Amino acid sequence: MATDWLSESEQHSWRNFIMTVHDLMAALEADLAPHGLTMGDYEVLVWLSEAEQNRMRMCDLAGALQLSPSGLTRRLDGMVKNGWVERASCESDRRVMWAHLTGSGLAKMKAVAPDHVASVRRHVLDPLGPEGVAQLGEIFGNIGARLHDAQPA
Amino acid sequence: MATDWLSESEQHSWRNFIMTVHDLMAALEADLAPHGLTMGDYEVLVWLSEAEQNRMRMCDLAGALQLSPSGLTRRLDGMVKNGWVERASCESDRRVMWAHLTGSGLAKMKAVAPDHVASVRRHVLDPLGPEGVAQLGEIFGNIGARLHDAQPA
DNA sequence: GGCGATTGCTTGCGGGTGCAACTAACCATA
DNA sequence: TATGGTTAGTTGCACCCGCAAGCAATCGCC
Numbered sequence: 001m002a003t004d005w006l007s008e009s010e011q012h013s014w015r016n017f018i019m020t021v022h023d024l025m026a027a028l029e030a031d032l033a034p035h036g037l038t039m040g041d042y043e044v045l046v047w048l049s050e051a052e053q054n055r056m057r058m059c060d061l062a063g064a065l066q067l068s069p070s071g072l073t074r075r076l077d078g079m080v081k082n083g084w085v086e087r088a089s090c091e092s093d094r095r096v097m098w099a100h101l102t103g104s105g106l107a108k109m110k111a112v113a114p115d116h117v118a119s120v121r122r123h124v125l126d127p128l129g130p131e132g133v134a135q136l137g138e139i140f141g142n143i144g145a146r147l148h149d150a151q152p153a
Numbered sequence: 154m155a156t157d158w159l160s161e162s163e164q165h166s167w168r169n170f171i172m173t174v175h176d177l178m179a180a181l182e183a184d185l186a187p188h189g190l191t192m193g194d195y196e197v198l199v200w201l202s203e204a205e206q207n208r209m210r211m212c213d214l215a216g217a218l219q220l221s222p223s224g225l226t227r228r229l230d231g232m233v234k235n236g237w238v239e240r241a242s243c244e245s246d247r248r249v250m251w252a253h254l255t256g257s258g259l260a261k262m263k264a265v266a267p268d269h270v271a272s273v274r275r276h277v278l279d280p281l282g283p284e285g286v287a288q289l290g291e292i293f294g295n296i297g298a299r300l301h302d303a304q305p306a
Numbered sequence: 307g308g309c310g311a312t313t314g315c316t317t318g319c320g321g322g323t324g325c326a327a328c329t330a331a332c333c334a335t336a
Numbered sequence: 337t338a339t340g341g342t343t344a345g346t347t348g349c350a351c352c353c354g355c356a357a358g359c360a361a362t363c364g365c366c
Contacts, residue, residue, distance in 0.1 A: 005270055010278060013290030020297040021174060022219045027300055040322085059344060066175045068324050073346055075322080095331045095344040117158055125163060127299040128292060135288045137166030139281060144173040146280040147180055193352085212314060221354050226316055228352085248314045248361045312363070323351085332343075 024123060031119035035112045036082075040065070040075055042116060045084065045109040048101035055088070055100040084108055177276060184272040188265045189235075193218070193228055195269060198237065198262040201254035208241070208253040237261055 006014060029039055037045075047064050048054050056064070062072040076099055079085040084105030090096035101109075125133055159167060182192055190198075200217050201207050209217070215225040229252055232238040237258030243249035254262075278286055 004267055006273070006278075009290070010286055013286045013293075014273060014277070016290050016293045016297065019219060020293040020300070023300050024296055038322090057344085062345095066172060069345060070325080070347075071323050078321095093332070093344085097345065114157055120159070120167060123300060124167070124296055125159075127295045132292055132295065133163055133166045136292055137162070137169050139285055139289055139292070140166075140169045140173040142280045142285065143177055143277055144169065147173070147176050147276060191352095210314085215315095222315060223317080223355080224353050231351095246314085246362070250315065308366090310364090310366105312361100314361080315359090317356105317358080319356090320354095322353085324349105325351105326347105326349090328345105328347080330344085330346105333341085335339090335341105336337100 027123050028116075028119055032112070032116060035108075035115065037108075037112065040067075041079060041084075042112065044075065044079060044099075045101070045105060045112075048085065048099060049106060049109050051101075053100075054106065055098045057090070058097045058099055061099050079105070180276050181269075181272055185265070185269060188261075188268065190261075190265065193220075194232060194237075195265065197228065197232060197252075198254070198258060198265075201238065201252060202259060202262050204254075206253075207259065208251045210243070211250045211252055214252050232258070 025039070032039060032042060043065055044061070047061060048056060058072055058076075059069070061067075062069055065072065065075075067075065076085055076087070080087060084102055086100045086102055088098040088100050090098055124136075128136060178192070185192060185195060196218055197214070200214060201209060211225055211229075212222065215222055218225065218228075220228065229238055229240070233240060237255060239253045239255055241251040241253050243251055277289075281289060
């Protein structure tokens with residue numbers, strides 16, 4: 001039966017996906033490394049730069065980054081040390097810590113973004129073309145929809 | 154210019170991909186966890202079970218798993234401790250260590266595979282349908298081809 | 307045959323992450 | 337107001353991983 005194992009073409013697609021994702025992430029990390037940051041750092045910069053007043057609550061940021069609370073604490077430690085982010089306590093709820101993008105962090109973001117965008121273009125968007133990019137979005141939209149349907153139940 | 158940043162649709166596709174991959178891997182890991190192994194462990198079982206005489210040289214296995222030599226050493230440590238894999242020295246080249254799948258490891262593989270296959274079907278193949286699966290393979294084939302073209306140069 | 311270069315694997319070390327436990331603060335209800 | 341439950345964030349611990357160093361064995365070339 002087709003349900004007990006994968007057909008040859010299914011297996012080909014699946015393994016292609018699994019192995020290429022690994023290489024792709026490594027390539028993106030490698031392109032970002034000369035700038036002194038990781039993909040994780042970059043995503044912090046992106047989210048904070050797009051946030052109102054360039055700041056987010058730790059818990060919201062952790063959710064956005066798909067990171068555990070402790071994971072975010074440690075990641076921010078590094079970014080604070082680099083001067084890209086500041087912690088600020090919240091007046092209205094003293095449990096909350098704001099992660100606030102500094103001017104230096106915003107400058108870093110603007111300096112690095114073009115390179116990273118070019119990297120994504122080179123490794124992903126250009127090889128796929130507009131049609132492939134649309135398919136990529138649709139495919140992972142479908143997978144994500146199924147995932148989020150099942151989980152919160 | 155379109156080359157300095159991503160269009161809205163490009164950004165949508167890209168973020169959808171990045172975030173869903175994270176959730177997808179977490180879901181696959183979670184489905185595998187009750188069996189007492191990780192995706193990494195499972196992949197070792199797959200490669201060794203498909204290998205000639207159920208064994209591979211460490212360096213070849215590391216390449217197959219996209220793992221550094223030290224990473225493989227540690228992963229095998231765990232699998233040896235669980236009795237799924239044995240190390241065996243090679244007669245013809247005494248630098249080489251064979252990673253050899255034990256009977257217990259093969260049994261584990263056969264016991265777990267149907268569940269994992271079902272997990273992949275549920276989270277990926279079913280939501281996409283045959284056409285989507287083919288697109289998935291093509292997309293990452295294209296990305297992978299571009300990656301491997303550039304690197305070895 | 308011999309010696310430098312290469313290959314295969316392991317170990318030390320540091321970085322990144324999640325889980326569980328903990329503290330602090332907020333909230334809801336009596 | 338008092339108390340139990342919830343939420344936000346940090347810290348301790350363990351795990352996984354890659355890099356660099358080290359060691360052993362093999363290969364290549366004189």
